[in-house]
Amino acid sequence: MDFRRAGTTDEIVSILAEVGPDATLLAGGTDVMVQYLRGEIAPKLLVHIEQVDELAGVDEADGRVDIGALTTHLTLSEDPVIRRTVPGLAEAASQVGGHQTQAVGTVGGNLCNASPAADTAPPLLVADAELRLRSAAGTRTVPLDRFFLGRRHTARRPDEVLTSIAVRPLPSHAGETYLKVGRRGAMEVAIVGLAARLVLDDDGDVVTDARLAVCSMAPRPLRLPDAERLLVGSRGEPEAVAAAADAVQETTEPIDDARARAAYRRRLVPRLLAEAVRLCMRRARGEEESWS
Numbered sequence: 001m002d003f004r005r006a007g008t009t010d011e012i013v014s015i016l017a018e019v020g021p022d023a024t025l026l027a028g029g030t031d032v033m034v035q036y037l038r039g040e041i042a043p044k045l046l047v048h049i050e051q052v053d054e055l056a057g058v059d060e061a062d063g064r065v066d067i068g069a070l071t072t073h074l075t076l077s078e079d080p081v082i083r084r085t086v087p088g089l090a091e092a093a094s095q096v097g098g099h100q101t102q103a104v105g106t107v108g109g110n111l112c113n114a115s116p117a118a119d120t121a122p123p124l125l126v127a128d129a130e131l132r133l134r135s136a137a138g139t140r141t142v143p144l145d146r147f148f149l150g151r152r153h154t155a156r157r158p159d160e161v162l163t164s165i166a167v168r169p170l171p172s173h174a175g176e177t178y179l180k181v182g183r184r185g186a187m188e189v190a191i192v193g194l195a196a197r198l199v200l201d202d203d204g205d206v207v208t209d210a211r212l213a214v215c216s217m218a219p220r221p222l223r224l225p226d227a228e229r230l231l232v233g234s235r236g237e238p239e240a241v242a243a244a245a246d247a248v249q250e251t252t253e254p255i256d257d258a259r260a261r262a263a264y265r266r267r268l269v270p271r272l273l274a275e276a277v278r279l280c281m282r283r284a285r286g287e288e289e290s291w292s
């Protein structure tokens with residue numbers, strides 16, 4: 001296996017143009033190295049991109065927030081702009097593995113690895129994230145809900161690098177959260193992860209917009225439009241939440257794996273959704289601080 005280190009985005013793009021599918025990008029390496037050591041991947045060339053500083057960091061301008069692909073989970077969980085504008089993402093990033101994983105693992109690596117359990121995917125889906133992918137041919141933008149095609153399968157072409165992720169900040173009268181059920185408190189991927197973003201009317205009473213997304217409930221992280229529609233117009237009453245939970249169960253195909261059976265994952269949904277709705281409504285009304 002060959003190893004090259006890229007210092008700029010231009011360098012990454014030109015290596016990918018030259019080598020194509022034989023090159024594997026190495027950001028924090030917390031997925032790549034595990035998969036390599038397990039024999040699941042056998043890259044011919046590893047391209048180390050971790051030190052390309054222009055691909056890391058958070059920018060806020062013109063009503064959008066841009067997150068560099070190499071931004072680590074630790075930065076996401078601590079960054080004041082992320083905590084104010086996409087608090088569900090900060091909450092999710094703080095639950096990716098343990099401290100060491102958060103210190104080196106990146107948001108771009110989490111998305112491009114496309115695990116069904118990727119923790120940053122649900123909060124980014126509810127924030128209408130759009131991914132910028134760059135190759136020698138130029139840059140294209142792909143909405144996150146069209147990026148995941150299946151387990152470890154994305155719309156990224158082999159000659160493309162993910163450079164940044166643009167998200168829509170939380171509007172006023174809105175609250176969001178990311179709730180994760182795992183076997184242990186730390187170092188464990190999600191059995192179920194649920195992100196919710198609810199917008200309330202000016203009186204803080206009725207839900208005017210609802211966004212929900214899950215991980216570990218299908219071969220890829222998903223938005224839940226049917227369940228969202230059932231919450232809009234409600235006041236978060238138990239009947240509306242129960243109907244939305246039924247819709248989640250009907251429209252997802254939970255995975256069966258060593259961590260949990262599909263039936264157990266389904267059983268978690270009603271309580272998880274009820275708690276997410278309760279938290280979002282309290283946060284939207286200012287009755288409770290966002291995650292901190």
Ligand SMILES: Cc1cc2nc3c(=O)[nH]c(=O)nc-3n(C[C@H](O)[C@H](O)[C@H](O)COP(=O)(O)OP(=O)(O)OC[C@H]3O[C@@H](n4cnc5c(N)ncnc54)[C@H](O)[C@@H]3O)c2cc1C
Nearest residue numbers: 025027028029030031032097105106109110112118119162
């Ligand atoms: C102990 C442990 C615990 C973990 N716990 C969790 C958890 O709780 N939740 C969770 O979601 N994940 C977890 N993970 C998985 C992993 O840490 C995350 O997915 C992490 O975000 C991956 O980021 P990375 O920078 O290390 O990616 P890498 O391993 O460097 O790369 C992952 C994949 O993305 C590609 N890639 C990386 N950057 C780019 C880019 N900019 N453009 C195009 N392709 C790119 C790589 O080629 C590779 O295919 C855990 C891993 C470990 C080892």
